[in-house]
Structure formats: C-alpha cells, structure tokens
Amino acid sequence: MLAMLKYIKPYSRSVVLIVILTLISTLLELLLPTLMANVVDIGIVNADIPYIVNTGGIMVGISLLAVVFTIAVIYLSAKVSLGFGKMVRRDLFVHVENFSLESFNKIGPASLITRTTNDIKQIQDVLNMTLRVMTRAPLMLVGGIILAVTREATLSLIFFVTLPLLVLGIFLIARNAIPLFTTLQQRTDRLNLVIRESLTGVRVIRAFNRVEAEKKRFDDANEAFRDTGIKVNKILSALFPFMMIIMNFTNVAIIWFGALRIDQGAMQVGNMMAFLQYAMMILISLIMLSLTFVMIPRAQASAKRVNEVLQLQAMITDPDVEVKDRGKKGLVEFRDVTFRYSGAEKPAVKNISFLCKPGETTAIVGGTGAGKSTLIQLILRFYDPESGVVLVNGVDTKQLTQKSLRQKIGYVPQKADLFNGTIAENIRFGKPEATDEEVLEVLQIAQAIDFVNEKEEGINSLLQQSGTNLSGGQKQRLSIARALLRKPEIYIFDDSFSALDYQTDAKLRKALKEYIQDGTMIYVGQRISTVQDADQIIVLDQGKIAGIGTHEELVRENTVYQEIVESQLFEEGGRR
Template sequence: MLLKLLIRYLSRYRLLLVGVLVFQFASALAALFLPTLNADLIDTGVTQGDVGYIVRTGLWMLVVALGQILAAIVATFCAARAAMALGRDIRHDVFAKVSSFSEREVSAFGSGSLITRNTNDVQQVQMLAVLSATMLIMAPMMAIGGIIMALRQDVGLSWILGISIPVLLIVAGIIVSRMVPLFRVFQTRIDAVNRVMREQLTGVRVVRAFVREKIEAQRFRAANTDIMIVGRKVGSLFVLMFPLVMLVLNVTIVGVVWFGGLEIEAGNTEIGTLFAFMQYVGQILGGVMMASFMAIMIPRAAVSAERISEVLDSRTTLVEPESPVSEMPTRGEVAFDHVSFTYPGAEKPVLSDISFRADPGETVAIIGSTGAGKTTLISLIPRLFDATDGSVSAQGVNVTQADLDVLWRGIGLVPQRPFLFTGTIASNLRFGREDATDEELWHALEIAQAADFVRDKPDGLDTRIAQGGTNVSGGQRQRLAIARAIVHQPDILVFDDSFSALDLTTDARLRQALWRELPHVTKIVVAQRVSTITDADRILVLDDGRSAGLGTHDELIETSETYREIIASQRGAEEKGVTA
C-alpha cells in the first residue's frame, strides 16, 4: 500500500527523482573514492616523504570532498521538493475525497480520524519520502560500493564483514518486527486524542455549564496517557536499537584494527591500506545503519499510508450519475414517493413508506416527536443521504440523477445546529453567494429578523465571527444562518427546526417576512412548535418514522390522533408554565 501510494504521487515528479538518483550516485562515488586516495597519500606520500605527492593528492581529495558535498546538497534539495509536493498533493486529494463524502462516510471514519489522516499520517509518508530519497537510496550504494572497494584493498579481512553485516541485519529485523504493531496502535491513539480534544473545544460551553471540567480533563488525561504508553514502548525499542548497532560497529572496527595489525606485522598489507579498509568498513556499516533506520521508519509510514488509502479508495454513497441532469424542468417542486431509509447496521428503518409533495411556492411542514426521523427526511432532499427505497425528487428530477452542483444550487439548507465560519458577518452571508451586494445582505437580514442586532454591532457587516459562531447567541446564530440561506437565492428553502432558539414574537415576524418576501420559494419546515406551522399549506406528521397524517392544520385536527396529542402536550406544557 505504501509503495503504491508513493508511486502514484511521486511519478508526477520524475525529473526531480532523476536528479536525486544522479546526484546521490555522484555523491556515493566521491565518498567511496576518498579512502583510496587517503591510502595512496599515506602509502606513497607519507611513508616515502614525498611532500609534492602529499600536496597534489591532498588537493585532489579536497576537490572530491567539495564535489561530494555539492552533489549531496543538490540531491537533498531535489528530494525535499519532491517530498513536499507529495505531501501537498496527498492532502489535496484527501480533502477533496472527504468533501465528496456523505454524512454516512464521515460518521463511519469520524471527523477526528479524518483530520489525523490528513495531517499526521500525511506527514509520516512525506517524511519517509524525504528519507527514502536520501538515506534509502544512499544506503545500498554505500554498502555495496564499500564492499567492492574493501575487497580491492584487502581480501584477507573481508571475513569480518561476513560476520558483522548479518548480525547487524538480524538485530534490526527483530526490533523492526516488534515496532510494526505498535505504530498501528499509536496512530489509533492519536485519533482518540484528537476526538476528545475536538469534542471539548466544540462543547466547551456545555462542559462548563455542567461543571465537567475535571471529568473531561480526566478523559483527555486517559487518552494522552494511552499515547504515552505506546510511545514509551516505541522509544524503548529505538533506545535499544542504536546502542546495539553501535556495539556491532565498534566491535567490527576493533576486529579490523586487531587483525589488520597482525597483517601489517606479517608484511601482508600496508598501513594506508588498513586505514582505507577501516574507512570502507565504516561506510558499509553506515549504509547498513541507514537501511536499519529506514526499516524503522517504513512500518509507521506504511500504517499511515494504509489509513490514507482507506480514505482515498473508499467509495462514497454520494455518487454523481454517469449522465447527470443539469436542466431542471420545474422550479421549487419537491416530491417523496414511498421513501424508506435505513442506516447501515440498523435493525429497523428510520423512515418507512413516506410520500408527500410540495409544489412551487408552497410551505410543507414536518412535525413529530424526538427521534421520529424529521432531520433524516429532509437530509434526503439535498442528498446528504440516499433513500434506501423509493425516490426523492427535487425540481422535477430524481435527486440521484441530478447534477449535484445544480441540485445544491437550487436548495438553501438551514441545519438544526447552524454553523458559522471564522470571518465576518458579511463573509458568512456571502458563503451562500459570493457576488451578493451589501444591499442584498441587508435585505436578507431584514427577512431573517437579524438586521437590528447587526446594526447595533460597532462594525456592522464587518463584525468578526469566531469559529462556529461561538461569539453570538444561539438565536442570532440561527437568524444569520437563515439570512445566509436567503442570500443563496434558492428555489427550495429547507429549515431543520431553525426557529427553535427564537421567541414566539420573532418567530412569527420571521415567518411572515419569509412568506411575504419569498412567495415563489418552496419552504420545507421542520418544527417542534405547532404555532410555527399552523399556516403551512400541508403538514406531515411523523411517528416513529411513519406518516401519521398529512394535511392542513384543521384537517389534521380532525383526522390525526398523533397530531392532536402533540397539540395537547404542548398546550399542557404552556398551561403548566403559566401556572408556575
């Protein structure tokens, strides 16, 4: 999976990769040539007292060393450019893929996990790409080249390498095999920390309101401790590996010096040759060490690549048809035809056999008890989910056959939990339509009954909005979200219990303004209060995911027992409130 991901993205930067190979090869050749020059300098220049030869060879070594440094710098530059581009491209594709997900896929992965995959996991793959283009390419060149050059210098000492290299590989293999499962657990624990942190930041008001700071701190401490435990195990393996590698390296050098000294004493080799052989041994074992270090990095990057590929290769249920319909025959029409919906893994459907119609300009209200399926039902209109049975049509076209951009352009959705983005009031309203003028923004605010409080702000439309709209009240946030949907100028407006934070007077004024100013727009209204929907053209009553009545307010009072129960319960609650 890791190799497939690297090939998929690095193949776009072939020229940079060729540069890495060429200059790394040049750097390796220069590094391998230097010990030979050093041996000649000692054996021919120093031992013979030839100062001229020493100067000439020394200058030649300086030129080779500078060439090696320059080649290494260029190779590293090319590797860094390719790796940074790789990270950018993967993050772009992961973001684009997640943006195409329906609510089902986002829920399946979890928002915290998706963030981790597009940040920490991509960083691990990117880091491996940098190291691979430098260390992993250099390691075999140095190891193989070093063996060849060492054998040229002294075949008699080569048996030492035959012992030390396998020992080094066995040590690295044992440690790396223990690290692989730990890296997988480590990334999962990072997901958990991100999830807890995100929940606490998003729900900070709730945490403080219920005095849960200590408990939430304990939750975070537990998740944080889990990461520490796994990280400590990984760290202990790192700590164990490098001393063992250095032990093998140092024992090998001692062996070379010992047995090389015996060879010199016997007259079978020269001092310069021994020095060169020692340098080649260092290069060989250094190459093996680099390969061992990469062997540690590869498992973690492989886990990250697997997690990234799970996102990139996942098939979203929000699939655009092969021949999408971009011309809508009607404007504002919504129709449900025997629609049912079941969440994956659920034992029973959330919606069962729902049918109703909203003609252009009409208002259809949806009411029912908590958990009746109201939000799920309206989520089917903009294709946040797809119906498992039956069909949903918008503007005369089955939503599964419509061009998604055209479909969404014709729908203005005000969610149950209105979300505002970091920026200003104006930038949030223009989220619906970027070219909207200030006059259009103020008109939308007037309809949404938000103009007064915006005018009271010192900066008006330029008032700063914090992430999520946490610096405005719930009612103000709802009205700004409604204004944003109006600025969008859709043919269908969908309100998911979007008046719940408004007082009755503001609720009434807002609905009157909507009906008066937008008579041509179809309105689908989910509401909890009966008073909000009494003037709707039709009211759909939901009870446990099934239709328990469809008609006007007066008709439902006569025909729907569930509707009468809802009215009676709300009236009883109001009377109790008055009595209290």
C-alpha cells in the same frame, strides 16, 4: 505504500536528479580513502611533498563537490516530500468532502483529522529519508565492499562475521517494533477523539460537573498513548547500542589483524587506513538502511490508514448523464419512500408519500424521532432511500448531480453552523459574488439587521469559530440570511426558528412570505404558531405519515396533531 507512488510522478525529474547527484557524490566520497592511502604509501613514505600537496588539493576539491551535491540532494528531497504531502493531503480532504454522511461517520472526524495530519506527516518524513538514504546507502554499501575487497581480500573476511550479526540484530529489533506502530496510530486517534469531545463539549461538561471524569478519561487515553510510545522506543533504543558495539568490535578486529599483516609485510599502512574507512562506510550505510527500514513500517501503517480513506467509495455518487428537469421549478415529491440508518433495526421513515408545490409552504411536524430531519436529508440527498424515490422538479434525485441538486436548495440546518470570518463572508457562503446591498437586504428579511448594525464593523464584524460570540437566535438568523441570499428554488428550514422569541418568529415568517413567492418553502417545526399558516402540514408519527392537511383540518380530524396542539396550549397555560 506502493499505491501512493502516483503522487511522486509530478516530481519524477527531481527524483531522477536526486539519484544522479547521489551517485556522483557517493562515488566521490568512495574515492577519498584511496587517495588518502596513496598520500600515506606514496607521498609520506617517499617524502614526495608535491605529490602530497597535489593529491591533498584534489581531495579538498572532491570534498567540496560532494558537499555541494549533498546539499542539492537534501533540498530536492525536501521539495519532493513536501510536495507529495501537499498533494496527498489535498486529495484526502477533497475525497472526504465528497463523502456521504454515512461514509463520514464510518471513520469519524477525530480519525480523519489524524489521518490528514499525523499519518501523512509520517509518510512524508519517511519519503524524505528514503530519497536521501535509500539511494545513497546501497551505493555506499556495494561500493565500499568492492573497494575494501580489492584493497585487502584477506582482511575482508571480517565482514563475513560482523555483517550477518548486524543484519540479524536489526531484523529482530524491527520485528518486535513494527506491530506497535499501528497500535500507536490508533492510540493517537483515541487521544484526538477525547480532546475534541472535551473541547467542543466544554459547556456541558462544566454544567454537569464532569470535569474530573473527563480528566480521568483524558489521562487514560494519554497514558495508553504514552505507554505504547515508551514500549516502541524501548525496543528501538537497543538498536544504536547494538550497532555501536558491532562497529567498535569491527574497528578493533581490523586494527588488530591489519597490524599483524603490516608487521608481516603483507600490507601497507595506507592500505589499512583506507580499509578502515571503507569498513566504516559499509557499517554506516547499513545503519542508515536499518533506520530507514525501522521507519518504513510506521509509514506503511500510516499509508494503510490513508489508503483506507482514499479507497472508501462514496455511497452516494453522481449519474454519468444528468437528467434535465421535467416538472415545475421547486416541485418536491416523495413516492413511497422508506429509509433506515446503517445498523438500525427499524426504518427511520416508512412508506412516505407527499407533494410540495412551488409557491406553497409545507410544514413537517411530529414528536422527537418521528423522522422530520430524515426527510430533509433525503431531499438534500445526504442519504439515498432504501426504497421509493425522492423527486425534485420531476426528476429522481439519483439522476441529478449533487452539485446541481443542492444549487436548487437553500438549507438552514437545526444547528446553525457558522465559520470563522466576517458576517458578510458567512452570508456570502452560497453566493460569493453577492453585493453588500444584497447582503443587507437578506439580513433585513432575516430580522438580523438590528444586531448587525449595532456592531462597530457592521457586516464586516468578525465572527469567532462556530459563531461563539453570538447568541443562538442571532446565529439562526444569520443562517437564514445565508440561505435566502442564494435565491434558490426550494427553501428548507429544519427547525430553524426554535431559538427565536415569538415576536421575532412572527416578523420573520411574514417577511419570508413576502420575499419567497414563487419558491417552495419547507418548514420543520415544533411550535404550532410557526407552522399553522402553512398551505399543508405533514404530521409524522414514528416514521409514518399520520396526516396531511391544513391547520384547521388537522385540528378537526387528526388525533396526533390534536395531541401536539393540546400539549403546547397546556405548556403555555402553565407558564402563565
């Protein structure tokens, strides 16, 4: 929690003002019982009407001032806490955006969403309460005790019994509730995870008739969250009755012993009334503090979870000084690269060496799990190799900033990720300043212009989240257009033609060859028809290079490639 105090620094003036206003309003409130006692003991007893009116007017003025100051404190506290939440949320989001994929997967998207929303909200609410209560309650507690003892020291002995009982009860209740707050946040994570998977995977769930099984999985997570929440609230529910019992017994004791002292002539009625109000102020301030102390542990649990993310160092970092390009633009080279995913027994790719030259097309083929997409992610530096080096333009990718590296690359992933917005906004994702003419040009090359023109709004037509109002092939073509618009040095297509029919595939590859003449093209493909015209084809088998050459050379000499060709010819023959 203390690590997050730096986010309050921009609001330090507001915090100081809150403390000053709270101090003034509390002192004004503490003055009211004394004035009331004077009204009773002096004004009423002596039938001094002018004194009663004057003192009453002062009390009304003090009350109005206290209300104004209290409203100002509430406003400033809300402003500080909401500003704090905004800054933490932004830093957390930016920090997560800079994570490597390995760091991102370490925590998981469901938990990251919970920490960015629910956890920060918990901290924000406690900060708001702390600014309003933690300055006011101690002042009222100390001030109330001093004024109560000053007015009636003998009667103040009641506090030696009631206050320790109240503190002990609060401590015992909080001690049992605090450990459950962390569990409650973990249950929230689990519930978010189940909901997210159920919503994103709704098609698969329905296709496999797993709706009832998913309902049970959701019910289990939901009930676990409910049971933990009920358990916490059962413990906390004892807090208010306990505090009310202590307060009421304190009132009874003050009135009982105060009446005896009045009867003995040792105390005036006004003094007892003032003492009773000071006693209530003392007890209320303790209750306010107890509520804050109960909420603080939950905020601490949330702060710990947020700090875990903020303190998680990115495994991929930029160099202090970036090295300038040493080779041709678009040159990609792997030198004896080995890489394994975290926790994997075997490397995903091992001892990989090859060269992709500008103006040429390189295709990567191989069976499922051969390491094709892994090579692409190493070029983009989503991961760093375990050994060996990946070079772009003659420079080790570790010596380039991630921004400058990725500016050189136009990437089309296996899964076409589109965003909520217009078609034009999605195409301009990598080049926001592009004109409509440039957008239409790349749509033409990507063979997407026909279905875009069929839409009523054309390139200004809205796409739903993840492009769910488009087919798989349409989404792939828009993703390709998005990469082309950047006009990068290196074009990477990670199995990006799988949803296209053969005719569209052939037209697209022809258009790409005419459009990309000086750039480096790297295809990851399954279809032989897609890769056979490449200048070089890299054949992967179980994470190793099984052969490099042209289509003709590999058909003639490479066994693994021959098997891939024969299997596809057999499938096409079977379909016929």
